[in-house]
Amino acid sequence: xxxxxxxxxxxxxxxxxxxxxxxxxxxxxxxxxxxxxxxxxxxxxxxxxxxxxxxxxxxxxxxxxxxxxxxxxxxxxxxxxxxxxxxxxxxxxxxxxxxxxxxxxxxxxxxxxxxxxxxxxxxxxxxxxxxxxxxxxxxxxxxxxxxxxxxxxxxxxxxxxxxxxxxxxxxxxxxxxxxxxxxxxxx
Amino acid sequence: xxxxxxxxxxxxxxxxxxxxxxxxxxxxxxxxxxxxxxxxxxxxxxxxxxxxxxxxxxxxxxxxxxxxxxxxxxxxxxxxxxxxxxxxxxxxxxxxxxxxxxxxxxxxxxxxxxxxxxxxxxxxxxxxxxxxxxxxxxxxxxxxxxxxxxxxxxxxxxxxxxxxxxxxxxxxxxxxxxxxxxxxxxxxxxxxxxxxxxxxxxxxxxxxxxxxxxxxxxxxxxxxxxxxxxxxxxxx
Numbered sequence: 354x355x356x357x358x359x360x361x362x363x364x365x366x367x368x369x370x371x372x373x374x375x376x377x378x379x380x381x382x383x384x385x386x387x388x389x390x391x392x393x394x395x396x397x398x399x400x401x402x403x404x405x406x407x408x409x410x411x412x413x414x415x416x417x418x419x420x421x422x423x424x425x426x427x428x429x430x431x432x433x434x435x436x437x438x439x440x441x442x443x444x445x446x447x448x449x450x451x452x453x454x455x456x457x458x459x460x461x462x463x464x465x466x467x468x469x470x471x472x473x474x475x476x477x478x479x480x481x482x483x484x485x486x487x488x489x490x491x492x493x494x495x496x497x498x499x500x501x502x503x504x505x506x507x508x509x510x511x512x513x514x515x516x517x518x519x520x521x522x523x524x525x526x527x528x529x530x531x532x533x534x535x536x537x538x539x540x
Numbered sequence: 541x542x543x544x545x546x547x548x549x550x551x552x553x554x555x556x557x558x559x560x561x562x563x564x565x566x567x568x569x570x571x572x573x574x575x576x577x578x579x580x581x582x583x584x585x586x587x588x589x590x591x592x593x594x595x596x597x598x599x600x601x602x603x604x605x606x607x608x609x610x611x612x613x614x615x616x617x618x619x620x621x622x623x624x625x626x627x628x629x630x631x632x633x634x635x636x637x638x639x640x641x642x643x644x645x646x647x648x649x650x651x652x653x654x655x656x657x658x659x660x661x662x663x664x665x666x667x668x669x670x671x672x673x674x675x676x677x678x679x680x681x682x683x684x685x686x687x688x689x690x691x692x693x694x695x696x697x698x699x700x701x702x703x704x705x706x707x708x709x710x711x712x713x714x715x716x717x718x719x720x721x722x723x724x725x726x727x728x729x730x731x732x733x734x735x736x737x738x739x740x741x742x743x744x745x746x747x748x749x750x751x752x753x754x755x756x757x758x759x760x761x762x763x764x765x766x767x768x769x770x771x772x773x774x775x776x
Binding site: 466487491 | 596
């Protein structure tokens, strides 16, 4: 899929994807720009961003682990923390629905998933761990898109959206550590 | 013309149209059925499964699978558009997609058995006369195989708990029952046209029997459960 997108609006004008999405669209476009740049993106302060989770900043030692170790840690991730991430993610969706912006949300998610599904593709179709990591990162991208579009301030998914775009999988608090997995270069 | 009378390969949409509307109609019906089913499957089963997952790992796997199925829908839709068939997603999906998913156990059995039906249909398209469809299926089949192996692995895990056996058996019974019509009627004008034009090679009954045989092997051989009787003939 070609990026950046140009959209033809209802009046036949060519506008950017950000403009077509309306408020929050610029933040969505920034996120997707970063996703397309992938691991090549420089200047990402991984250590700081990893602690700024979608459920709030945590004060835990950071553990950078392999993909396999990340999947193992995902199985032990703090359930209360994950429920809070889910709650905030749903809150952003509900805010958009309440503002009658379902259509823009669906468009933003559609384009984001078109871009992300291929870029975060598990290179080996039989590799279960790679599928787990890819699914988690897609879920975070979707959360980051909805959060950005909703105009949430501060944006709970901003830090982890950047990490995912830069090729990382922030797993979550697990066994007293904040676990971050390197997924390798984003295709 | 019989099935054997069309040994050719059709390289693109223009060549399909050059063969005439009967060919376009035949290949179009097959493509559109996948457009519809991939979307219906993602919406009815894979997305709801994300919320039913018992833990984070299962949740992330369900996410990935949902996105892959949706991606398949879009890729088949592109093929339909190339053939000039327009938007196909609004057509009625098959009755199997009316199944109400209520548990993770049902979801994993569904991936093992119902996705295997999709695999059986796709495998046949590896020899289809319409090359864009053949090439697409070559790309998508590894993902479909992963979905089935995911379903089988998690179902095997479930049956290690004796308490889960009745739930798994019920899911098998229900899902086999609703998947039988997925292959179409025994007497099918559409299937006759598919074979006449080399879009497919098998009758609906042959495909149904192939699926039932592979399912039986898994359910009885791997799980040690009972596989319900499946009549290869089905006429609604």
